[in-house]
Amino acid sequence: MSDIAIRVEDLGKWYRLGAGVGAGRPRQDYRTLREVLASTISAPFRRNSPGKEPARLGPPPSQPDDEFIWALRNVSFTVSKGQVIGVIGRNGAGKSTLLKILSRVTEPTEGYAEVHGRVGSLLEVGTGFHPELTGRENIYLNGAILGMKRLEIDGKFDEIVDFSGVDKFIDTPVKRYSSGMYLRLAFAVAAHLEPEILVVDEVLAVGDAEFQRKCLGKMSDVAQEGRTVLFVSHNMSAILHLTEETIVLDKGHVAHRSATPEAVDYYMSSGLAQVGERIWSMDDVPPDAAPFRPLSMRLKNRLGRVVDAVRSTEPLTLEVEYVLDAPITGLRVGFYLTTARGEYVWASFDTDNQAQFEAYPVRQAGRTISRCTIPPDILNEGRYFLGVNASAYRVRRYFQDEQALSFTVDATDAPGSQWPELRMGPVRPRLAWEIETESQLTPALLVEKGGS
Amino acid sequence: MMQKVLKKSSIESKPQETVLFIRPSSGWSALNLKELWLFRELVYFLTWRDVKVRYKQTTLGAAWAILQPFLTMVVFSVFFGRLAKVPSDGVPYPIFSYTGLLPWGLFTKALTDAGRSLVAHRAMITKIYFPRLAIPIASVLGGVVDFALAFLVLIGMMLYYNYAPNSTYHVEITPALLTLPLFLLLAIITALGVGLWLSALNVMYRDINYIIPFLTQFWLFITPVAYPASMIPEQWQMVYALNPMTGVVEGFRWALLGTVEAPGPMLAVSSTIAILGLVTGLFYFRRMERDFADTV
Numbered sequence: 001m002s003d004i005a006i007r008v009e010d011l012g013k014w015y016r017l018g019a020g021v022g023a024g025r026p027r028q029d030y031r032t033l034r035e036v037l038a039s040t041i042s043a044p045f046r047r048n049s050p051g052k053e054p055a056r057l058g059p060p061p062s063q064p065d066d067e068f069i070w071a072l073r074n075v076s077f078t079v080s081k082g083q084v085i086g087v088i089g090r091n092g093a094g095k096s097t098l099l100k101i102l103s104r105v106t107e108p109t110e111g112y113a114e115v116h117g118r119v120g121s122l123l124e125v126g127t128g129f130h131p132e133l134t135g136r137e138n139i140y141l142n143g144a145i146l147g148m149k150r151l152e153i154d155g156k157f158d159e160i161v162d163f164s165g166v167d168k169f170i171d172t173p174v175k176r177y178s179s180g181m182y183l184r185l186a187f188a189v190a191a192h193l194e195p196e197i198l199v200v201d202e203v204l205a206v207g208d209a210e211f212q213r214k215c216l217g218k219m220s221d222v223a224q225e226g227r228t229v230l231f232v233s234h235n236m237s238a239i240l241h242l243t244e245e246t247i248v249l250d251k252g253h254v255a256h257r258s259a260t261p262e263a264v265d266y267y268m269s270s271g272l273a274q275v276g277e278r279i280w281s282m283d284d285v286p287p288d289a290a291p292f293r294p295l296s297m298r299l300k301n302r303l304g305r306v307v308d309a310v311r312s313t314e315p316l317t318l319e320v321e322y323v324l325d326a327p328i329t330g331l332r333v334g335f336y337l338t339t340a341r342g343e344y345v346w347a348s349f350d351t352d353n354q355a356q357f358e359a360y361p362v363r364q365a366g367r368t369i370s371r372c373t374i375p376p377d378i379l380n381e382g383r384y385f386l387g388v389n390a391s392a393y394r395v396r397r398y399f400q401d402e403q404a405l406s407f408t409v410d411a412t413d414a415p416g417s418q419w420p421e422l423r424m425g426p427v428r429p430r431l432a433w434e435i436e437t438e439s440q441l442t443p444a445l446l447v448e449k450g451g452s
Numbered sequence: 453m454m455q456k457v458l459k460k461s462s463i464e465s466k467p468q469e470t471v472l473f474i475r476p477s478s479g480w481s482a483l484n485l486k487e488l489w490l491f492r493e494l495v496y497f498l499t500w501r502d503v504k505v506r507y508k509q510t511t512l513g514a515a516w517a518i519l520q521p522f523l524t525m526v527v528f529s530v531f532f533g534r535l536a537k538v539p540s541d542g543v544p545y546p547i548f549s550y551t552g553l554l555p556w557g558l559f560t561k562a563l564t565d566a567g568r569s570l571v572a573h574r575a576m577i578t579k580i581y582f583p584r585l586a587i588p589i590a591s592v593l594g595g596v597v598d599f600a601l602a603f604l605v606l607i608g609m610m611l612y613y614n615y616a617p618n619s620t621y622h623v624e625i626t627p628a629l630l631t632l633p634l635f636l637l638l639a640i641i642t643a644l645g646v647g648l649w650l651s652a653l654n655v656m657y658r659d660i661n662y663i664i665p666f667l668t669q670f671w672l673f674i675t676p677v678a679y680p681a682s683m684i685p686e687q688w689q690m691v692y693a694l695n696p697m698t699g700v701v702e703g704f705r706w707a708l709l710g711t712v713e714a715p716g717p718m719l720a721v722s723s724t725i726a727i728l729g730l731v732t733g734l735f736y737f738r739r740m741e742r743d744f745a746d747t748v
Contacts, residue, residue, distance in 0.1 A: 105579065107743075118470065
């Protein structure tokens with residue numbers, strides 16, 4: 001038996017870009033019959049037409065073409081049995097595509113991969129859960145979807161229920177569950193699949209701190225049992241805690257591979273973390289946004305670099321650039337900050353400030369930038385979404401995009417980072433603490449204490 | 453997706469290790485029904501879920517499975533039986549049309565559900581690997597439960613007409629009744645064949661969503677549900693039988709009512725077409741399957 005769990009050689013995957021894709025992730029559109037009929041009918045009249053079904057993904061174009069994107073290319077690596085490997089890279093670097101290929105959800109365009117042993121993926125927990133079914137029924141259904149045998153589920157049923165902590169509600173339809181319970185149950189099923197190779201993608205982006213701790217615990221158990229784990233995350237501290245070695249992907253290539261601390265350092269400092277920008281093309285903006293026309297939005301770190309991963313101990317700047325084709329009375333442009341779970345952290349507008357409000361009763365036509373700075377030591381580690389809103393209060397909402405940009409916050413050197421634990425909540429302020437020992441206590445406090 | 457699963461014997465404690473090779477595939481793939489067989493429990497659970505969930509939060513619940521064919525039968529009886537005086541092979545028109553509506557209901561339900569199934573299960577398809585065939589197959593099988601419920605009504609109707617005063621109809625149990633499961637199977641094969649084509653096409657072309665209702669409506673007219681196949685002129689019978697549902701409905705009438713003669717040559721044509729539809733549907737599905745996760 002070889003010691004190799006996964007061997008990937010020259011793996012590549014390309015996508016055809018759909019209409020209306022801005023700076024976002026690759027996506028394929030679907031076609032209507034009319035388009036296909038039209039192209040099929042005209043096919044015989046085209047030169048060099050090999051007569052291939054045009055709707056199928058044909059061979060990739062030989063010359064670079066705007067319509068195609070290599071989500072992954074020339075990726076080669078091996079993972080030994082029992083290794084816990086992290087995969088990091090900015091959005092669109094090909095992490096998810098890689099995991100999808102390894103878990104056989106999608107096929108590569110070129111190259112090959114060799115996977116030794118059963119693969120369990122936590123690409124998304126709870127897939128296939130049906131809200132109308134009870135917890136018990138969903139365990140069986142979800143187990144079957146993940147490839148477990150009925151007997152296997154029978155054997156692990158109690159353990160799954162125990163792990164999820166929803167035993168009282170196991171015969172209640174899951175639509176009555178809180179989102180936390182739902183998630184715990186879903187994760188419990190997936191975690192008991194006991195695959196030889198576990199593929200994990202961002203499950204830690206969801207759930208409360210307690211749940212995240214449980215997930216991390218389960219994952220390190222899996223690793224300690226000598227099974228192989230491939231862990232994709234934006235959460236650098238989770239990567240640092242859990243993995244020994246990390247692969248950095250960039251634009252579909254393996255940019256770096258080394259021991260995790262070095263790899264994280266490489267990723268954070270090489271500028272690879274630079275995306276943090278959203279550019280709207282004409283197609284992305286609904287026509288009713290006029291005369292407001294958003295152009296771009298970006299996140300900058302202390303050095304003024306556009307980034308999608310920031311340190312919580314540094315200030316960051318948010319800006320949105322737009323064009324007004326006509327003056328707008330009472331326009332306010334602002335940001336929403338939400339956690340990856342969709343909870344609002346705050347919302348703020350460029351005319352919140354009384355002075356600004358009075359200075360801009362009417363926003364003049366032309367190109368404009370609204371910019372604000374988030375001071376250091378505000379955000380906790382984790383993933384956040386930045387939304388944008390342009391409106392005139394009680395008159396009209398011109399444009400809104402709730403998740404225009406996502407970014408991650410790394411808590412290195414944040415208050416309390418000497419303890420490698422996850423801190424609850426979206427904020428992590430640096431508070432001024434004082435500790436008074438007994439010898440310093442005032443007599444008044446002593447009296448109070450004695451009285452209780 | 454083309455993959456080879458090799459079982460390597462090893463020297464160490466682990467008796468065997470599965471190695472999976474993932475590489476791009478092209479052209480037509482093998483059906484890999486063996487893998488589907490390994491996932492048979494998934495087909496079972498998906499079917500069971502569809503059945504269990506279907507009539508949740510409806511006031512009438514499973515009664516819908518009976519009401520749909522029953523009310524259609526009433527309408528048919530009034531308009532085709534009474535007003536248009538469509539012949540009904542010597543049995544009361546309600547029984548005649550209901551016997552046709554039974555497999556017809558199964559067929560349209562299976563076809564509609566299967567056609568939309570892949571798009572409806574988008575979340576699963578883009579996240580987890582399993583044989584994709586499980587989804588349309590489970591959708592088709594889900595309709596069989598409704599069929600069984602609706603079948604009970606037929607038994608009731610037959611008893612009613614048997615004992616009703618001055619009814620000329622009497623239940624005739626013939627050995628042909630034993631062939632009923634085969635006709636049920638033929639209906640399932642037909643629905644699955646069409647369902648596979650439609651579901652795979654629907655992933656790529658959402659036009660299918662609009663085509664399905666039209667298709668079932670159109671198909672009803674070329675199937676002897678409201679009228680007997682004997683109305684079709686002799687020379688056109690075989691062309692008529694190219695519609696596999698013709699063989700199914702005629703077969704049902706023959707097995708249950710024993711009125712028409714055994715649909716021999718007609719049945720042969722219908723079965724051939726149904727099986728052809730299933731086999732091509734399976735291969736087409738397998739061929740398109742590899743792009744489902746990227747396209748759906």
